[in-house]
Amino acid sequence: MKKLLSIWTVGVLIAGCDCLCTDREFGDIKLKLTINEQNTTVDVLIMEGYLDDRDTLEQDVVAREKVRYKEFIPDTYYTGVATYQKNGRTVKVIDGRFMDLKENEDCDCYRAENITLNLRLKE
Amino acid sequence: MVRILLIVLFLFSNYCCVSAQETIFEPGRLALYASLFGTTTLDDYGLGTELGIMTPGRSFTAFGFFAARPYRRVYTESQGNNLYYQFREERFTVGVGGEYLRGFGEGNKGLFVQANMGYTWGNRGGVFEHQQKGWVLWPRAGLFLKISRAGLMKMGYGYQDIKSDDVAPHRVFIALSGFAESE
Numbered sequence: 001m002k003k004l005l006s007i008w009t010v011g012v013l014i015a016g017c018d019c020l021c022t023d024r025e026f027g028d029i030k031l032k033l034t035i036n037e038q039n040t041t042v043d044v045l046i047m048e049g050y051l052d053d054r055d056t057l058e059q060d061v062v063a064r065e066k067v068r069y070k071e072f073i074p075d076t077y078y079t080g081v082a083t084y085q086k087n088g089r090t091v092k093v094i095d096g097r098f099m100d101l102k103e104n105e106d107c108d109c110y111r112a113e114n115i116t117l118n119l120r121l122k123e
Numbered sequence: 124m125v126r127i128l129l130i131v132l133f134l135f136s137n138y139c140c141v142s143a144q145e146t147i148f149e150p151g152r153l154a155l156y157a158s159l160f161g162t163t164t165l166d167d168y169g170l171g172t173e174l175g176i177m178t179p180g181r182s183f184t185a186f187g188f189f190a191a192r193p194y195r196r197v198y199t200e201s202q203g204n205n206l207y208y209q210f211r212e213e214r215f216t217v218g219v220g221g222e223y224l225r226g227f228g229e230g231n232k233g234l235f236v237q238a239n240m241g242y243t244w245g246n247r248g249g250v251f252e253h254q255q256k257g258w259v260l261w262p263r264a265g266l267f268l269k270i271s272r273a274g275l276m277k278m279g280y281g282y283q284d285i286k287s288d289d290v291a292p293h294r295v296f297i298a299l300s301g302f303a304e305s306e
Contacts, residue, residue, distance in 0.1 A: 080249070088205070090205060090206050091199070091206075091208075091209055092207070094208060094249040095248040
């Protein structure tokens with residue numbers, strides 16, 4: 001065991017880096033939603049780009065307040081739309097964020113950032 | 124907000140005719156000035172910082188400022204046919220300003236008057252560009268309290284147009300400011 005530890009220590013000193021970094025090529029998009037009496041399920045859309053681009057990647061009906069979608073390409077702007085009913089009106093809640101691709105210079109690897117879109121209906 | 128303005132005017136009318144001195148801070152050399160401020164209405168608030176220089180007489184300050192909302196405010200807009208869009212908006216403002224300080228005779232209180240000019244813009248999540256942006260003028264006035272040899276606390280009224288119909292421009296302004304001379 002001591003021998004292994006010594007080899008690892010020497011290896012770290014020679015390499016000058018002790019990170020165990022692996023590339024993460026894709027990021028997750030987490031959606032925060034409102035589920036209430038009028039909206040027991042919510043229609044959601046995830047689009048690449050902005051609302052006007054109308055480039056839909058995901059379309060779903062969700063019955064939970066938090067939901068996560070996986071494997072999105074980073075370095076891209078994403079927009080989420082949730083459609084609610086509120087006192088006879090249709091309200092589309094819109095939010096968007098840029099999914100960053102962060103570089104770890106010490107370890108020479110890239111990690112796609114996860115993003116959260118707040119699509120909760122304002123009370 | 125009108126009530127706040129009346130209180131400020133009342134306090135000013137009580138103190139303005141006391142033999143006011145030029146400043147309650149000891150004059151010195153040109154000083155570096157910094158301030159942290161907050162502004163609030165009933166349905167919105169913002170934070171900001173000022174960085175600039177203060178004259179040797181300690182009456183005038185010139186500064187650049189940056190202000191932002193520390194949260195994303197919700198806006199709801201009608202699209203017709205009973206359809207509404209709800210957005211979350213970030214807001215930023217950068218600009219320059221000037222301030223005049225005047226003490227109320229002996230004591231540690233005084234009056235401040237500020238004029239700011241800047242550019243304000245907002246980013247709405249999911250929308251590439253929207254029209255709530257442009258040049259703004261933000262006048263402010265109120266009272267300050269000397270809290271140390273080179274520190275002061277300000278409270279007053281500020282007219283803060285952020286190019287939004289949903290948010291009233293009349294705000295309460297609070298700031299913590301200080302200055303330092305170079306050695």
